[in-house]
Amino acid sequence: MGTTVSARFWQLIALGLAWVGYSTTYLLRKPISVIKNDLKTELGFSMTQLGWLDTAFLLPYAASQVLLGSLGDRVSPRKMLGGSMLIASASMVSFGYWKSHSVFLLLLFINGAAQSLAWPGAVKGVVSWFNGDDKNTALGVLGTSAFVGGFLGTAVAVQLQKDGWETCFVIPSVVVASVGLVIIVLFKSSQDIQNAADGVQSREKEVTSHTSFSELWRIRSLPEVTVCCFFVKFIRYCMLMWLPMYLYTELRYSKIESGMLSTVFDIGGILGSVLLGFISDRLFQGNVLCCTSVALFLSSAAFLLFLFTSSQGMMYNGLGMLLAGITNCGSDTMITGPIAAQIGEQDGRNVQSATTGIVNGIGTAGAILQGPLVGILAGFIGWSGVFYAMVLLTLVSGFFMVRVQSAQNAVTFQEL
Known part of the structure; x- marks a missing residue:
């Protein structure tokens, strides 16, 4: 005890x-x-x-x-x-x-x-x-x-x-x-x-002292998870940076209302981070890949719901943003946390920090690039086009995650 x-x-x-x-x-x-x-x-x-x-x-x-x-x-x-x-x-x-x-x-x-x-x-x-x-x-x-x-x-x-x-x-x-x-x-x-407790001096493992980026990149499923993170962060930061402007210019909320209402997406992110972790442990028996795949496909549905009900008032707008925040931001947390760490633990490796850094680092490039790309896209085809693009990228992310799950299942089957 x-x-x-x-x-x-x-x-x-x-x-x-x-x-x-x-x-x-x-x-x-x-x-x-x-x-x-x-x-x-x-x-x-x-x-x-x-x-x-x-x-x-x-x-x-x-x-x-x-x-x-x-x-x-x-x-x-x-x-x-x-x-x-x-x-x-x-x-x-x-x-x-x-x-x-x-x-x-x-x-x-x-x-x-x-x-x-x-x-x-x-x-x-x-x-x-x-x-x-x-x-x-x-x-x-x-x-x-x-x-x-x-x-x-x-x-x-x-x-x-x-x-x-x-x-x-x-x-x-x-x-x-x-x-x-x-x-x-x-x-x-x-x-x-x-x-x-054993009375010995703590020493750091040097398991990755000679591990290059090219060697890390060849770890099974790391490229797919990284690309998935890139798209998810692209979408997340698109919402964080542009949502108040969209609510103000397109849905005609006041500046104060736009700012306050946009925080519903952030609140969804907090809920999603906890919920997806809990659900993956309890309902998916720890299979965070499967749980995140489902969340990504639900995220695309949430963005469509938000777009199709955008003219229905604050309650529907808030619900769409909350669901989008739960599924998108929750998926982001799962990808950059347990999934990235799990990739670093494969085949007896101990490189969780390295794989987490690669996934989150390259994924952050999506946050950087979304600014100019969303501005160009909104100018040419309008905000509806931006949301359809986010739906498409979310679906692509979901299929990438399914591919990772399939690869893990294949390895598990071979080991039986």
Whole structure:
């Protein structure tokens, strides 16, 4: 009983620290979107210059996950997650006291590169504790940290902005650094605890010290899962970035109504992350691939429902967005969490951090590309065309996930 209680205690500690750690990273991501108008009016930045600020963060964030994700398989999750938070906070603490666009680009580049290590480290640490029936549920709960962190990051920035946009980074940097230090001390993997109980020094496995990207890319089903993640993130960020504008210009809601109503999609994301993890563990016996395949096909139906009932009023609009958020964002969490980790565990491998970094990193490219592509598509064929494109991409993602499931079934059959 004592061992079971102790293990459960450390499971909850690991999940709680990973959740708090990753959610607080958004305190250093969201302020940029809040202060853009201040940068435009006070510093005279053009719209193009403001756009480059987003790119300065997102490009290294995506690239570094692909290139450095395997670092989490050679060092402990606590060092990877905690260290990324310390570097990110150090890069942004003085952001508000510079006035140079070039310096802003440099600081955001460092911030993006550092934060790229946070998600693989968090996933690796949680997976080390949850390898049984609750793993998908635990990673689903971890996935909600991104959505809650986004809310908190924006809310904190808005409050700090009242004292001047320059103050939006100091307190968040201190908070992120403090949490990072706590994680370095307390965010123990199961191997760390076992080594401590045995009285031996913890040593990191070097299972991926010579594993190149080309070798990782040849892991069974990794390319298919990565492409699926690219499409799912493309759609998710299309909704996050363009939904308020669509509600305002096409459905004729007021600016306040558009902003508030668009958050229903985010709420769906929080619910979906938990629900899909729980359902995959309980109703699909841990088969997260099958559960996510079903969710993706339901997601295409949800987008069609939202489109076809767009003229029926707020209740129908809200229902469509809620269902789309549950299925799309929930699928995103499952793909970048348990599925990516499962790919890294195949054939006795221990490269969950590397595969998580590749899947989430290349998938983030979809978030980067959606901006100009959706703008062009909406201009040429209208918003209905954009939604039909999202339905098509969601269906393609679902078929990719079915293909991955089939490949896994074939291997299981051969082993019988």
